Amino acid sequence: MNQIHDPQLLKGVLSPLLLWLLAERESYGYELVQRLRQIGLTGIADGTVYPALARLEREGRVSTRLVASRSGPARKYYRPTDDGYAALTESTGNWLSLTEIVSPVLARPVPPQPAPPAEEN
Amino acid sequence: MNQIHDPQLLKGVLSPLLLWLLAERESYGYELVQRLRQIGLTGIADGTVYPALARLEREGRVSTRLVASRSGPARKYYRPTDDGYAALTESTGNWLSLTEIVSPVLARPVPPQPAPPAEEN
DNA sequence: CACAGGTACTAGACTAAACAAGGTACCTGT
DNA sequence: ACAGGTACCTTGTTTAGTCTAGTACCTGTG
DSSP states (O other): OOSSOOHHHHTTTHHHHHHHHHHHSOEEHHHHHHHHHHTTOTTOOHHHHHHHHHHHHHTTSEEEEEEOOSSSSOEEEEEEOHHHHHHHHHHHHHHHHHHHHHHHHHTSOOOOOOOOOOOOO | OOSSOOHHHHTTTHHHHHHHHHHHSOEEHHHHHHHHHHTTOTTOOHHHHHHHHHHHHHTTSEEEEEEOOSSSSOEEEEEEOHHHHHHHHHHHHHHHHHHHHHHHHHTSOOOOSOOOOOOOO
8 A cells, every 4th residue: 555565675664764754743643654755755654654553652662641532532642751752862863874885775776687599580 | 683773664564665676686585685785774574585586476576596506505596577667657657656745755854842631722 | 746725606593564354342323 | 514624543464574493405524
């Protein structure tokens, strides 16, 4: 369902992304799904985001609080803990290092495909 | 064991990387490990690369041939198939799209300390 | 000749994480 | 009451990188 149709690529990226969004502004799950879609992850499923948030909470990277809403059930707001900020810094570094390695390679034009034995007619 | 100590980030990246290296030059497993280390993936384990190659072969993205070696056991040389070239183009596109979404976010400085609690609408 | 060390590949169990599908429940407007 | 949007959670499946261990070949040295 994602416009980027390789789920594997997202792995390891979603957590820092969520932490970054939460560092920018406290937010709740449903809203985070929308914010992720807004920045381009149009196909992200809520079944992907909620477990990721639960993971972050379990690991102590975010703290939560419930806030009643006028438009539906209570919202669970997340914000990074000190640990979360540290993790964000670290994983951002990891991501940037990786792109510095990978992008220069993949961005370069693919080497020409060796010419198959030409059968002409 | 990787200098980038988040294994998850590599997921989905290794295959295109291998295909790219093989498009550049036919190569065998052991050499590919060294080439990956050379471009910066210093911590990559051979136990990671061989299964990835087996996967590519099983999926028909690469073809192989055995060549005797003077310095050890026979080497299994890999080269991309037509399918492999197609997959390379596609997954390179996926990677570049993802970095275009993620990098502009993560590269931006992390927003400072907690904003006041969001008021609900 | 034995054996150490580099070369080269393979196999199996483990793990993390995205995703699909399904479910619960709240709230507003008709 | 009920439809539709809001909001959250859980379970099972699949993919793929990692760890560990093992096999086996080859050259050089004592």
